[in-house]
Amino acid sequence: MKLADKRILVTGGGSGIGLALAEALVARGGRVAICGRNADKLQAAARRVTSLLTAVCDVRRPEDVAALDRTLQEAWGGIDLLVNNAGVADAYSVRHAPQWLAQAETEIETNLSGPLRVINQFLPQLLTRPEAAIVNVTSGLALAPSPATPGYSAAKAALHAFTRVLRRQLRDTPVRVFEAQPPMVDTPMVADSRVRKMAPSAVADAIVRGLERNRLEIPIGEVRWLPFGLRVAPGIVDFVMERHPFPLAEVEQRTLSARGGGRQ
Secondary structure: OOOOOOOOEEEEOOOHHHHHHHHHHHHHHOEHHHEEEEEEHHHHHHHHHHEEEEEEEOOOOOOHHHHHHHHHHHOOOOOEEEEEOOOOOOOOOOOOOOOOHHHHHHHHHHHHHHHHHHHHHHHHHHHHOOOOEEEEOOOHOOOOOOOOOOHHHHHHHHHHHHHHHHHHHHHHHHOEEEEEEOOOOHHHOOOOOOOOEHHHHHHHHHHHHHHOOOOOOEEOOHHHHHHHHHHHOHHHHHHHHHHOOOOOHHHHHHHHHHOOOOOO
């Protein structure tokens, strides 16, 4: 896929993978807009990459997504490429956290319903382009869930399934549907994790290369080995995920400490 002159929207683009990907796409000649909930982060990103178009948008809010569409229609006449990257994650124990359901609902609303909402808004215009694409950024945890992050793992697994279905439904249209599956990435979201983390810029470069080579599935780093590991040694994968991104025992103890040591 050619990225030069494409009009591109990256959600969750104020920091982390989103900002690194925006930078990489601008370097390829794309016109890039980023959105997110934090206006300060968006302003800092615009100072770093002066050509970026920025807009405050919470993908959980239909009115925000509709307003974002209007902004991009006025600025560019719409978009050619949508990157669903916005996400939130938390580590908690369903057994011990009294508010675990609220946490999971927030993660599902942001990481699953949010991308679907954005796709619903922008798909009609993407279908009119001679060449267009949707890129859903999921995770290695979509394939091998982490016991420490139940809501995030569930949301990303569901987005992985939806992406595969959408790709089949749109196969006779100009819209290609890509999925990027990063490993653990060095962002503030997992700053306390002691596992190996990949730089956002390296993840962004891998995604851009995958788009340019029309690789609809883009597993990145150690995620490339997950399907093989799940086939030949699922027990070993489960053992590794028990400690990824945080050991489950540590998450449970942290939850208990926050509750004053009590148990449900």
